[in-house]
Amino acid sequence: MTVESNQLHDALHVPRGKDGRAPDPLRVGGWMPMREYREDEAVDFVIVGTGAGGGTLACKLAEAGFSVIGMDAGAWWRPLEEFASDETHQDKLFWTDERICDGDNPLKLGSNNSGKSVGGSTVHFAMVSLRFRPEWFKCRTLLGYGADWPLDWREMWRYYGEVEQALKIAGPVTYPWGPKRPRYPYRAHEINAAGWVLAQACEAMGIAWTETPLATISAPRGRAHPCVYRGFCVTGCATNAKQSALVTWIPRAVTAGAEIRDLAMVGRIEVNDAGLATGVHYQREGQWRFQRARNVVVAGYAIETPRLLLNSATDRYPDGLANSSGLVGRNLMAQTNQGVYGVFDDEIRWYKGPPSLTLTEHWNYTDTGKDFFGGYAFMAQGPLPQAWVSTQAGNRGLWGEALLREMQQYNHQAGFKIVGETLPQERNRVTLADEKDQYGLPVARVTYSLCDNDKALVKHSIDFMSRGLDAIGARDIWAEEDDTCHLNGTARMGDDPATSVVNADCRSWDIRNLWICDGSVFPTVGGVNPSLTIQAIACRTGDRIRQLAALGEL
Template sequence: MAKEDRSRDEIADVLIIGAGASGSVAAKHLAEAGFKVVCLEQGRKIDPGEFTGDKPEWELTAQRDWHPNPNVRDLEEDYPIETSDSDVNPLMFNGVGGSTILYAAHWQRFKPSDFHVKTLDGIAEDWPFSYADLLPYYEALDIEMGVSGLGGDPAYPPGKAPPLPPLPINKAGRKAAEGMNKLGWHWWPSPNNIPSRAYNGRNPCVRRGTCLTGCPEGAKGSTDLTHWPAALKAGARLVTGARVSQIETDGNGLATGAVYFDRAGRERRQRASVVIVCGNAVGTARLLLLSGKGSNSALANSSGLVGTHLMMHPYAAVNGLFDEPLESWIGPSGQMIHSLEFVESDPSRGFLRGGKWQVMPSGGPLGLRAGYTGKAIEDHWGLNLHRSTKQTFGRSFEWGITAEDLPDIANRVVLDEALTDSDGIPSPKIIYKNSDNTRKLLDFHVARAREAMGAAGATDITSTSLMRDCGWHLMGTARMGHDPETSVVDQWCRSHDVPNLYVMDGSTFVTSSASNPTATITAIAFRAVSHLIAHRREQEIAA
């Protein structure tokens, strides 16, 4: 008779829900500090050999198998999302490493001003800490991740350079820089969580440019590679195929663990002294809403703000075509150079806050955006493919524009009344509309990026003012702050209402910056976990 597995009956010191960027960082550091850690992940572990970036069918599989929109990908581990009331589709991946599996690995920090938007511009709210408070964790994670980049960017305060030299900016990056130099506008070789040389057992980038559909080289800094091996070695237990349906609490309002379904459809429970939710701003809001009791309709919701203030970084793109070959299929598909010229507020422009630009390659014959623009594949097929390839292949690049998304209480995640996942759990519904400020911001930045393309010598310039499939950056639905009446968690990511419940993902963001959030998500998680470790003896837990 096989020995019965009673490991799930054990009470974990810490239960982490979600094995993505922040969950991975939390698991590693808690396990290494001696905590008994269990992590529940609804997806599975992906082998790098499954990725098709090194195979001829790569651009076709990007249309479905590795599409970042779960409604298109529609895997067993995905949950459907109702988006008919949203201007933007949320993008994510469920699996060990979370959305770092499919991200482009831009490793941009927030700027100091991003933490003090209300003080500087009289809008939104200030964060409960500063850039200086987060700096040691930014720098430590650069080393843990193996970030490549060039120190000294004048848009940031002085600090330590990344541990690895920058990736080449390629011909496309140099061409873009020529235009910026003519205009006198800021640009800098970009930091990427992609090693420029072998690092901690990971291969160096071979610049195939297929980062957005997974890295077959095992080079890109997805946290299944950067953090989970160390977490498991230190004793963390990772349970895959575990879809959490509810966080449980006791009569004193303290978290006692979670209920989940395994892939055989069986309901399980994992008990724990502390629960950390790392499900992204959609998944975390959904779980807190599912776990609610009484009139507040969500767990940890005395403020009434769980699920509100969703931010998703509206994204525009300006593409330029050039007479000369730029080898613009060469990667990484992470940023080659970036610009923060127009990232700060200038009220004379008619809107507040700004946007970050990044140069990205044009990709293969179907194009970098073929997998998630919603454009019909017939437009890049047959005679149309040959015509387009002859005219454009390797001769264009993109200035991508990430717009700072201001928090709006009306933009939110709710539970859909009809849609469910394969386990019958209510699915999230996204209600999200771009503000007048966002539309003005995007129009301004698209016009400036077209100027930059012209200055670089583009012979043809096209632009997209808003990509619908652009909601990579999910933020704000369990915002942090000092006041329990206006926030869900405190500066250490601990719930104001449930002292042993933490949220350590982008849900906690007060504002969105214009920068890619993953470096900041992980730095905040590292800071919060370090505080939890240091104050373990003071942590309140259920009896």
């Protein structure tokens, strides 16, 4: 709003990663030295996007000794000074540039699925850090749906371990599902009342539950103190307990010699006559500039990544870069995010603590009793007032006195939401619209429709969760039928150039020095939040690039 303090918005207007220094988000007013590269000096890697994919990869590559520049369209925040406890104000963390949504189920974007800052969506994610079920990496072969990944789950298991250590994930002593995994680095957080409601419902239904593995620390770490349960996680953590890329991978990357340029919007990847990428055109401080690079990595997430590849079309690549398969922008998968809610006599006060302190993956690991492919987890909830009224009004159509009465039950309300698998469909896609954004670039058109399998999964979940709430005495149970969360797909990895955009190393089939490293590369999404898998893939890609370089195959 116009009258809000400009000081808290400074980072949106003045770049901070400049003049040989970078903000140190862990100290008030802190700076750290940062290496700088010249624009006419071709760096080994320029990475577009610094979230779960790009931020992690920048760290890994810099630590391996490569020269790296990470570019991010968003601001470089100092959470300790600049994050208010306020839903409206904190939408400065979201990607709120226009995107046009159509299809049978037009998506809602911006808040729970799109970040725009150094650290990307991890700055406002709910910190839920789950491993894929091993079979999902071969779900076509083993489970009969979707597409196989070109990755082996045992290898991924090692990389999950690396990320869990890097973020000091707080989780349970033993995890009820899947193959044995090591203990989580930090102990699980205390469970809030909303979390106990989920536990009670699961026990009433005879299924397992556990404390959610979370990327927020339960004990001190360096300069950050443990999570204080303020409950504003999805609007940005003001105490740095949250282990976002902003406070983990990015400072590591800078220390290892990477340069990060904030407020740097990449609009086009340049390709030379030999068909190789030579660098990126980017806008910073009101000017279009060019950075030379020997390799370009696109890590803008499932909408901005295909948008950039499509916007970089040339005579040689008229359908966009890395798109000989025609699959760039296709197979977008937005996980379903339906919920059920009920009222309790007890005071729940679900605004306290991380929103999803408990969960069950029962329906991810159980294949019987389902009339659909895929799985879902469901988790305890803790919406803040604006999120909650949006759920009430958007799904139940309430307004006026009826709405105000419902809102008064806020502190007695509890419920669960799923993270539901959706199937890859080529019709669900990102294309370019005629409208232009503030940089003069065509905006993304996002087309989305659920298929019958997706709808059957949702119906199963709502029925199961409703029975769970009913079994423990909740009143006024109702279902939120229309919500989605994480986005994936649009540049899938695979073994065959005809049916995928990148290989297992996230290297594009068409242009050997162009890479994609974010949730876009997922062939399927599973029923868990994707951030841990995105980071694990980025760690693997970093290791693979080092090996390829050693073999002279870069």
